[in-house]
Amino acid sequence: MGGLAHILEEEGIPTTHISLIRTHTEKMRPPRALAVPFELGRPLGAPDEPGFQRRVLLATLKLLERPSGPVLEDFPDEPPGTGAEDDTEGWACPVSFAPPADDLSDADLVCRALEQEIGLLRPWYEEAVRARRRTMFGISGRTPEEIARVIADVLVDPSGTAPPIEGESVAVGFKRLADDLRYFYTEAATARPDANTGDVAVANWLWGETTLGKVLVAIRDDAMDSEDPSFKALAVTAMVPTHQRHRTKHG
Amino acid sequence: MVHLRDMPEKLRDALVNQELPAYESTPWVDAKPLAESRVAMISTAGLHRRDDPPFAPGAGDYRIIPDDVDTDELVMSHISTNFDRTGFIRDVNTSFPIDRLHELIEEGVVGSAASRHFSFMGATPPAAMEPVARDLAGLLKQDRVDAVLLVPV
Numbered sequence: 409m410g411g412l413a414h415i416l417e418e419e420g421i422p423t424t425h426i427s428l429i430r431t432h433t434e435k436m437r438p439p440r441a442l443a444v445p446f447e448l449g450r451p452l453g454a455p456d457e458p459g460f461q462r463r464v465l466l467a468t469l470k471l472l473e474r475p476s477g478p479v480l481e482d483f484p485d486e487p488p489g490t491g492a493e494d495d496t497e498g499w500a501c502p503v504s505f506a507p508p509a510d511d512l513s514d515a516d517l518v519c520r521a522l523e524q525e526i527g528l529l530r531p532w533y534e535e536a537v538r539a540r541r542r543t544m545f546g547i548s549g550r551t552p553e554e555i556a557r558v559i560a561d562v563l564v565d566p567s568g569t570a571p572p573i574e575g576e577s578v579a580v581g582f583k584r585l586a587d588d589l590r591y592f593y594t595e596a597a598t599a600r601p602d603a604n605t606g607d608v609a610v611a612n613w614l615w616g617e618t619t620l621g622k623v624l625v626a627i628r629d630d631a632m633d634s635e636d637p638s639f640k641a642l643a644v645t646a647m648v649p650t651h652q653r654h655r656t657k658h659g
Numbered sequence: 660m661v662h663l664r665d666m667p668e669k670l671r672d673a674l675v676n677q678e679l680p681a682y683e684s685t686p687w688v689d690a691k692p693l694a695e696s697r698v699a700m701i702s703t704a705g706l707h708r709r710d711d712p713p714f715a716p717g718a719g720d721y722r723i724i725p726d727d728v729d730t731d732e733l734v735m736s737h738i739s740t741n742f743d744r745t746g747f748i749r750d751v752n753t754s755f756p757i758d759r760l761h762e763l764i765e766e767g768v769v770g771s772a773a774s775r776h777f778s779f780m781g782a783t784p785p786a787a788m789e790p791v792a793r794d795l796a797g798l799l800k801q802d803r804v805d806a807v808l809l810v811p812v
Contacts (some may be wrong), residue, residue, distance in 0.1 A: 409703055409811045411785035412792050416683055416754050416807055419796035422690035429663065437685045447662040449743030451810050455750035458759065465759045465808075469698070469769065472690040472806050486695035525761070535764055541733035547713050583738065584713060590747075598745060607743035608665075642716065642738075649740040652671040 410436025424471045426451045426464070427480070437478050440471035442641035444483045453487035460488055499596045501613050504526045508622040515564040521619040522556035527598035536599035541546065546589040548573070548584050552592050555585045563623050566630065566639065579631070579638035583646065586624060593620060608651055614654040624648065627658040674741075680748045680785050689768075696805040699773035701795075703781030704747070704754045704812035705737030714738065714780040719787035721795065724776040730757060737780050742812055747786075754812050781812060 410433055413423040418441050427433040428448055433441045444464060446453050452461040463481060468576050505528065509521040518522035528553075530580040537543045548555065550572075558572045562582045573581035594610050624647065631643035653659050663671055690696065705714045707722035713736035714720075724733070728734060730751045737742065746753035757776070763769040779788065799807065 409781065409807050410703060412678060412703075412779075412809055414686060415792040416796050416799070417686040417688055419793060419800075420688055421799055421804065422688045422806045423809055425681075426811060428811050429675065430678060435679050435681075437682050438688050439685055447743050448741065449812055450746045450753050451692065451755050451812060452756050452759070455746040455753040458752070461756055461759050464764065465756045466763065466768065468808060469693055470805075471764070472693055472696065475685055475689075478685040520676065526691060540749070542733075544734050544744070546709065547734050547736050580716060583716075584736070587704075587736070587738075591744075594745065595748060598748065603744065607745050610745060616766050630718055646716070646738045646740055650666055653667075653670075 410441075413438035415440075419566055422472055424468050426468050430480075430482075433480055439477045440474065440479045442468045442471060442483050445485075446487055447606070450487070451541055454489055457488050460485075462619065470531040476552040485495075499609045499618075500598055502532050503596075505618060508617065508619040512563060513625060513628055517561060518619070518623060519556050519560035519628075521622070522560065525619055526552040526556060526592070529593060533592055533596035534597040536595040542597075543595060545588055547591075548588040550585060550588065552589055555589045558582065558585050559589070559620075559623060560629070563627050566627075566634070566636070577636075577638045579636060579642050582627075583642050586627075586647075589620065590614065593618065607649075611649055611652055615648070615655055622653075624646060625652075625655050630655075632658045660704045675716075678705045680808050691805050692737055693769055693806075694767060696770045697801065697803055698760065698769055698771070698777040698806050698808055700755065700757070700808045700810060702755050702776070702778040702812070704778060704810070705734070705735055705780035706731045706733055706755055706778035707736065709734050717787070718780055719782065719790065721777045721779045723776055724755075726757075726772045726776060728757070728776055730755075734804055737812065739781075747807065754810065756810070757808050759806075773799070773802050775802060 416423050427441040427443045430443040452464050549579050561569045569578050571578050628643050628647040631639040633638050709732050711722050716738050752758050
């Protein structure tokens with residue numbers, strides 16, 4: 409982000425930016441930045457808080473009117489709901505699942521277990537889409553069941569799985585499909601209007617209590633030792649969130 | 660919360676202390692008053708319209724987000740697993756404040772919005788982004804953009 413600011417400003421366009429990692433901005437010294445104390449993924453602070461978002465946006469834009477720089481200013485306030493949203497006690501997935509599948513050696517069994525979860529989540533997913541009128545799911549163009557099949561196959565026999573997306577490696581295709589199915593799970597799990605919860609609470613459920621989570625952790629464990637460089641590269645940083653890595657073999 | 664202060668120490672240190680390009684000086688262009696400025700937004704959240712191709716690992720390319728985009732069509736295909744998406748799922752403006760920008764324009768606080776905004780996927784090495792960003796500067800000027808708001812994720 410700071411790099412973009414340097415380039416655009418060099419090209420004659422004034423820039424201002426929101427900084428989520430203050431130390432990076434201190435090192436990069438962009439012309440104008442507002443450091444905010446928000447979690448990663450929420451540069452404007454919080455969803456459905458137009459008044460708060462407006463203040464953050466305006467404070468960032470106002471830096472354009474400073475006579476000289478570089479300017480690095482701090483936004484003083486925590487977003488509304490801070491503290492309450494950490495409260496994982498207050499949130500539960502609307503669906504109670506059977507414990508995650510034990511036997512992960514048979515692709516058909518794993519696929520069936522995933523399909524069961526998808527079936528239980530579907531009414532909540534549809535509820536979420538009706539309420540929000542939008543969805544992140546569907547970027548891969550596959551149905552949840554089609555994705556379940558690919559994930560089960562990658563788990564049991566990654567080298568024997570055909571690339572699930574034309575023109576992409578098995579690893580990249582798998583990653584795109586797995587991310588897509590995680591959107592389906594996440595949107596279903598947060599469908600209830602009172603489910604004012606954050607990423608970690610949902611992730612603790614998805615990665616800790618579902619067959620999908622267990623399977624994705626197992627795929628990551630294998631991928632870390634994989635000889636396929638594209639699997640290995642994604643496994644290191646982009647398969648399991650940092651706050652769920654304690655569930656993996658390699659951490 | 661995917662908050663820096665809540666991250667395991669080792670991972671937080673790796674993120675905070677990651678290698679970044681060093682800049683000896685900071686370029687500076689005086690900006691017009693906000694109320695006369697045409698503003699473009701650039702996000703690094705890996706946003707795009709549903710019909711656009713998703714971002715690939717290591718991608719330095721961007722997607723165009725027209726100012727009159729139907730925000731219900733915006734999706735996020737950033738490859739990182741390490742930031743909150745539940746906020747964006749509920750409200751696009753959590754990471755792409757397009758409705759808030761339009762409100763400031765209606766109130767006369769900001770002059771106008773660019774006809775096109777842009778989204779990259781962050782976590783791309785700056786060197787891979789540089790030629791694309793220089794080219795983008797030309798496109799922004801063609802659109803008579805006076806200032807750019809950069810929004811990370």
